[in-house]
Amino acid sequence: EKLCGPTPTCILSFQIVVENSPEIFHGEVEIVDVNDNSPSFPEGAVRLQMAESIAAGSRFPLESALDPDVGVNAVTTYLISRNEHFTLKTETTEEGITIAELVLEKPLDRERQSSFQLVLTAVDGGSPQRSGTARVVITVLDSNDNAPVFDRKLYKASLIENSPSGTSVVTVHASDADEGLNAEVTYSFSSRASLKVQELFSLDQWTGEIRVKGKLDFEGASSYTLDVEAVDKGSPAITGHCKVQIKVADVNDNAPEIEVNLVTRMVSENAVRGTLIALINVIDRDSGQNGDVHFQIPVKIPFKLQTSPSNHYKLITNDSLDRETCAVYNIPLLAWDSGSPPRSGNKTIQVWVSDINDNVPKFAQPSYTVYLMENNAPGASIFAVTASDPDLDQNSYVSYAIIESLVEDWPVSSYFNVNPINGTINALRSFDYENIKHFQINVQARDAGVPPLSSSATVNVIILDRNDNAPVIVSPSVESGSATAEIVPQSARQGYLVTKIMATDADSGQNSRLFYQITKSIDTTLFNVGQNSGEIRTARNILQSDNPLQTLVILVKDNGQPCLSSTVTMN
16 A cells, blocks of 8 residues: 555566676565455534425435555445434445445435434445445424435546646536525535545535646546535525546656666776666656657767667667777667657766776887987986876886897997986996997886786997097108108209198097197298198298208197197107
């Protein structure tokens, strides 16, 4: 009774999801009623007043008994205690409720019997049967000959749900064959009218017009039965009865509701197609086309819907996922019905993509060129490489190492090392350009994933020359501290080639470009030297008056910064 209320068939639906499987199993539990409630009357006594002149065959509706059970366990029969004046007639409404009416079989005579005490028994159809009773107290009144009679025993009306307050539903009418006050009639709901009915409808006591008073909801109830009575103003007053049956038509006043049961909020980027993400149920409390629901998600996402019975759906993966491309999906769910105009509902679910180690660390470029000046300080940093990994957490933690190889028959690790954390490369020794001019180092970047992934880059180290070598004079050859001697004929004329200074420089480039000049001489007008050639020639003809022994100091310097030089003395 708490779960299902008055619904005859009560079914609770459920779903079973198998862990690590995309399968869903639908189940139903039917709650079957047992006869655990006895019929009971809201009031312990039903009180009726009847004029002694009322005609045989007149009917008087009796209050119905309440039984929370349903089906055969609900009230099926009414009995009245044995008497000679009254019998019971029962009928079943469209809602399946059994109602009873008291029928006068034999005329009344107030002088012989002014009241009756009867027992009304309501019996259900359960096994074993249960029953409840109420007293029926009938007072016989002095003559008011005619009871009000309605035009119809049953009035029928229909209106749409959510009709505004004050909407006219139907007008009942009763007439009384008496005259004067005995013929004046007022209308009211009978005591059998439920509190809910009185909240939803109003009845004008003078005109008999029934109007909407509260909010009608088709989903709450699709029909109502109203018990209306007309009472004249005679003394005693006599009552007439009728029923009003009101059908409520559905309008599309409920938007579809989307219920989401997330199986997982996090899906691995290597999840196989068909991985179950969520169970979705779409509900529309309207009926007919108003409750016919359509449901969709966007097309251009790696997810799709699988339809199950009764507007149940499975959201599953439909394509490969890549966390580095899209780490989170906000999936809009849209449902709409077939009403006119249609109503819609929406909801957004968020699905995160978890990382796997599917990306290798990547250097900014496959190879680098580093220029290192010779005579560098051992231990100094010469360069730094950087690799990035778009994976997440430990899958993106990159460490660096030098891949071992030989340089000049020595392991490259004896020349360089790399900081494993930041990729800084340090030179472990000082290099001499004149001995080695080029290195090649292979650096590996490796992530911390399981299993780890790695890549490598080549670092080409070019040693640059420094001006650390002075020119060496190779010709003329002289011993340390001595001068060389050259013989020039007395007849030598201007431009005579005396000798050529030849020098070398172990450096390269501008550091090895040599220039020659005379820095000291006895007679500055007699000889000159080619700046680039090093050729010493007579600047004029030799005269008899010239000193026969001339001393020259020749400077040879390179083009380095600062420049280095050597000298040679010639006689």
